[in-house]
Amino acid sequence: MIDRLTRQVSFFAPAAVMSAWGTVMLHTITSGHINRLLNPMFRSYVLIAAILLFLLSVLHLMLYQPNATSVETRPFTRRLRPIGRWLVLLLPVVAASILSPSALSSTTLANRTALSSTYGVTPMPTMSDTSNRNVQTELAADPNQPVPMEVTDLITVSHSSDQIKAFDGRQVRTVGFFVAQPGQPPKLVRWLMWCCAADAQPVSVELGGNLSGDWKDTQWLEVIGTAEFPSTLGHVIPRINVTSIKPTQEPDEPYLSP
Amino acid sequence: MFIAAFDLPTGPASAGISWPDVALSFFAIVLEGAPFLLLGAIISGLVDVFLPAGLIKDWLPRSKAKGVFAALGAGLIFPLCECGAMPIVQRLIRKGVPPAVATTYMLAAPALNPLALFSTYLAFRNQDPWLMVVLRFGFSLAVLIFLGFWLIRLRPDQMLRAETLLGSTTKSAELSANPGLVLTPRPGMSFGGLQQFTGAVIRDFTGVLLFLVIGAAAAALFSTGFNRNLLAPIGQNLFLGPLAGILLAQLLCLCSTTDAFIIAAFTPFSIPAKIAFLVAGPLIDLKLYWLYRSAFQPRFVHGLWLRALAATFILTLLYSFKP
Numbered sequence: 001m002i003d004r005l006t007r008q009v010s011f012f013a014p015a016a017v018m019s020a021w022g023t024v025m026l027h028t029i030t031s032g033h034i035n036r037l038l039n040p041m042f043r044s045y046v047l048i049a050a051i052l053l054f055l056l057s058v059l060h061l062m063l064y065q066p067n068a069t070s071v072e073t074r075p076f077t078r079r080l081r082p083i084g085r086w087l088v089l090l091l092p093v094v095a096a097s098i099l100s101p102s103a104l105s106s107t108t109l110a111n112r113t114a115l116s117s118t119y120g121v122t123p124m125p126t127m128s129d130t131s132n133r134n135v136q137t138e139l140a141a142d143p144n145q146p147v148p149m150e151v152t153d154l155i156t157v158s159h160s161s162d163q164i165k166a167f168d169g170r171q172v173r174t175v176g177f178f179v180a181q182p183g184q185p186p187k188l189v190r191w192l193m194w195c196c197a198a199d200a201q202p203v204s205v206e207l208g209g210n211l212s213g214d215w216k217d218t219q220w221l222e223v224i225g226t227a228e229f230p231s232t233l234g235h236v237i238p239r240i241n242v243t244s245i246k247p248t249q250e251p252d253e254p255y256l257s258p
Numbered sequence: 259m260f261i262a263a264f265d266l267p268t269g270p271a272s273a274g275i276s277w278p279d280v281a282l283s284f285f286a287i288v289l290e291g292a293p294f295l296l297l298g299a300i301i302s303g304l305v306d307v308f309l310p311a312g313l314i315k316d317w318l319p320r321s322k323a324k325g326v327f328a329a330l331g332a333g334l335i336f337p338l339c340e341c342g343a344m345p346i347v348q349r350l351i352r353k354g355v356p357p358a359v360a361t362t363y364m365l366a367a368p369a370l371n372p373l374a375l376f377s378t379y380l381a382f383r384n385q386d387p388w389l390m391v392v393l394r395f396g397f398s399l400a401v402l403i404f405l406g407f408w409l410i411r412l413r414p415d416q417m418l419r420a421e422t423l424l425g426s427t428t429k430s431a432e433l434s435a436n437p438g439l440v441l442t443p444r445p446g447m448s449f450g451g452l453q454q455f456t457g458a459v460i461r462d463f464t465g466v467l468l469f470l471v472i473g474a475a476a477a478a479l480f481s482t483g484f485n486r487n488l489l490a491p492i493g494q495n496l497f498l499g500p501l502a503g504i505l506l507a508q509l510l511c512l513c514s515t516t517d518a519f520i521i522a523a524f525t526p527f528s529i530p531a532k533i534a535f536l537v538a539g540p541l542i543d544l545k546l547y548w549l550y551r552s553a554f555q556p557r558f559v560h561g562l563w564l565r566a567l568a569a570t571f572i573l574t575l576l577y578s579f580k581p
Contacts, residue, residue, distance in 0.1 A: 113487075
């Protein structure tokens with residue numbers, strides 16, 4: 001009886017596990033949760049993988065059959081081991097898809113901030129072709145209106161003295177989440193994601209000026225103010241001298257991708 | 259170079275662990291890795307069906323030493339990421355490629371990958387890109403040659419798990435590449451190799467996926483819970499800097515095409531520390547340790563780990579002390 005059951009389980013397990021992975025992948029894509037997990041480049045790969053996994057499950061059921069005769073001579077506990085392996089394949093990924101939150105917390109932010117005070121000071125590795133193009137468009141924008149700029153664009157500007165000259169004192173509008181660490185100026189932060197959420201790094205600009213309001217850590221804000229590029233110890237730190245600040249929705253793409 | 263002096267961390271060493279974030283990171287790593295693993299399994303399945311066992315063996319040079327260099331060259335020409343390489347390498351071994359040669363290719367493909375070198379150039383664009391690219395490539399190559407010549411002295415049974423050695427040539431489930439997976443073909447449904455192909459893909463994908471899941475859990479835990487500032491104070495130290503770089507690579511478990519961007523922004527590290535990070539990471543880390551365990555004996559993987567890190571450390575230390 002048990003023997004027959006384990007034979008049935010070991011026949012259906014591969015198809016069940018592969019379909020479960022396919023379902024989790026599809027659900028992650030359709031729910032939009034994938035925007036919080038992977039760089040856009042990798043998202044279509046997940047979709048293709050999901051389809052292939054469903055196809056493989058069907059092929060498995062079509063082309064293979066349950067083992068008819070028992071060849072089991074192993075003790076009962078050793079026979080359960082294969083089932084344990086299938087559960088390791090099944091349970092963690094399903095649990096993670098249910099339990100994973102919509103955003104990384106400020107705890108992880110603190111762990112992943114390598115010397116927060118110098119962020120944006122160091123040559124920040126934006127694969128800055130995109131960011132450079134953004135900056136060119138932003139330079140050409142109407143100077144009487146606040147220019148919409150990403151945190152990374154402001155950091156890109158801070159690397160070039162010509163662009164600093166062009167942007168210094170311009171009105172900019174930037175979206176990010178609020179972080180105030182003790183002993184440091186408040187910051188507007190975005191996660192920069194290279195491949196996936198596990199390698200996301202925080203990047204930030206400093207906020208000065210009128211910050212009136214009770215802003216919580218990691219609350220999403222839209223900030224309008226004057227772009228400034230003060231230099232400390234020979235390093236330029238981009239800062240927004242805020243004139244208007246208000247809560248806003250989390251963007252559809254919460255991470256910036258280089 | 260002296261910036262670190264102004265910025266030693268003042269806060270607590272670790273901000274703690276956010277378990278939901280560990281789940282998020284774990285989920286992201288497996289979703290990123292699984293499609294590449296599946297691609298690797300599909301290529302492996304195609305190799306299984308279409309490539310006659312003796313063919314690659316005939317292409318390869320007779321001498322093992324030349325085989326190692328051929329594997330290094332293949333690593334440059336046929337780039338593969340860490341997850342995708344695993345099933346293919348196991349298949350190549352079962353098709354008769356000497357384990358030392360196949361293993362050298364497995365180690366070389368992510369490290370010497372032209373994409374990895376290009377992303378290194380981009381990441382260090384503002385810092386001294388050519389120096390970083392040349393050092394990364396040169397040191398990786400040196401470590402790989404050292405490892406390759408260690409590998410050719412080992413017997414296959416010292417390296418590989420029994421099931422990798424025997425693989426699909428045996429009918430016994432216990433000895434198959436994926437213990438626990440019993441595939442009984444339906445008679446008359448072979449469809450010109452489709453049955454064999456499907457079986458090989460399922461066997462390879464689910465077999466290595468188990469180790470990706472375990473490795474991703476370890477990687478998610480440390481990349482989320484470990485405070486990077488902990489290593490900052492020793493990152494400029496002549497001796498401890500390279501060690502800090504190696505340790506960080508082991509804990510963060512980044513793909514070789516991404517790691518340069520993360521470390522380029524890590525100001526508290528000296529150049530040797532950054533190079534140590536870039537050379538050691540693609541060879542082995544906590545995630546790769548588990549992936550390698552899918553094909554190799556634990557004792558061998560430990561030996562590989564020790565040698566890869568020691569060689570990286572010695573090279574970067576020599577560079578630290580260069581006149």
